[in-house]
Amino acid sequence: xxxxxxxxxxxxxxxxxxxxxxxxxxxxxxxxxxxxxxxxxxxxxxxxxxxxxxxxxxxxxxxxxxxxxxxxxxxxxxxxxxxxxxxxxxxxxxxxxxxxxxxxxxxxxxxxxxxxxxxxxxxxxxxxxxxxxxxxxxxxxxxxxxxxxxxxxxxxxxxxxxxxxxxxxxx
Numbered sequence: 734x735x736x737x738x739x740x741x742x743x744x745x746x747x748x749x750x751x752x753x754x755x756x757x758x759x760x761x762x763x764x765x766x767x768x769x770x771x772x773x774x775x776x777x778x779x780x781x782x783x784x785x786x787x788x789x790x791x792x793x794x795x796x797x798x799x800x801x802x803x804x805x806x807x808x809x810x811x812x813x814x815x816x817x818x819x820x821x822x823x824x825x826x827x828x829x830x831x832x833x834x835x836x837x838x839x840x841x842x843x844x845x846x847x848x849x850x851x852x853x854x855x856x857x858x859x860x861x862x863x864x865x866x867x868x869x870x871x872x873x874x875x876x877x878x879x880x881x882x883x884x885x886x887x888x889x890x891x892x893x894x895x896x897x898x899x900x901x902x903x904x
Contacts, residue, residue: 834894
């Protein structure tokens with residue numbers, strides 16, 4: 734397989750597929766598997782080996798800072814450990830200048846999830862039937878007092894910003 738096909742496979746196939754899996758597993762089981770996070774990190778390592786990145790050291794520094802901040806929030810019981818690991822892995826794939834926009838986008842998606850959960854809880858609606866795939870998980874945590882599946886916001890922001898990443902210029 735030549736370099737361009739491998740980059741296409743990683744950037745257009747692996748990365749989006751893994752983020753969709755993160756959303757699905759976080760909604761279904763409230764778990765972001767370590768294997769999934771490891772695959773994101775390994776995929777990025779292959780991208781960096783196949784096509785050297787001028788900003789690699791800055792990406793690694795930012796990913797370390799994001800991971801550190803994530804585990805600080807985990808220690809304060811604000812987010813889960815899977816969320817902290819996913820955020821750090823996603824920071825590798827983002828341009829360092831995209832990180833503030835990533836955080837804002839995560840906050841906006843998280844706010845929409847929170848608003849939806851709050852509205853469901855205030856209405857006292859029953860959990861069934863569900864008109865959309867996202868309605869059931871939102872209804873469930875609105876009624877049970879569970880935490881928000883914040884991996885949805887993280888992965889969603891990663892998917893939204895991916896087309897604007899400088900990595901896409903490699904394909």
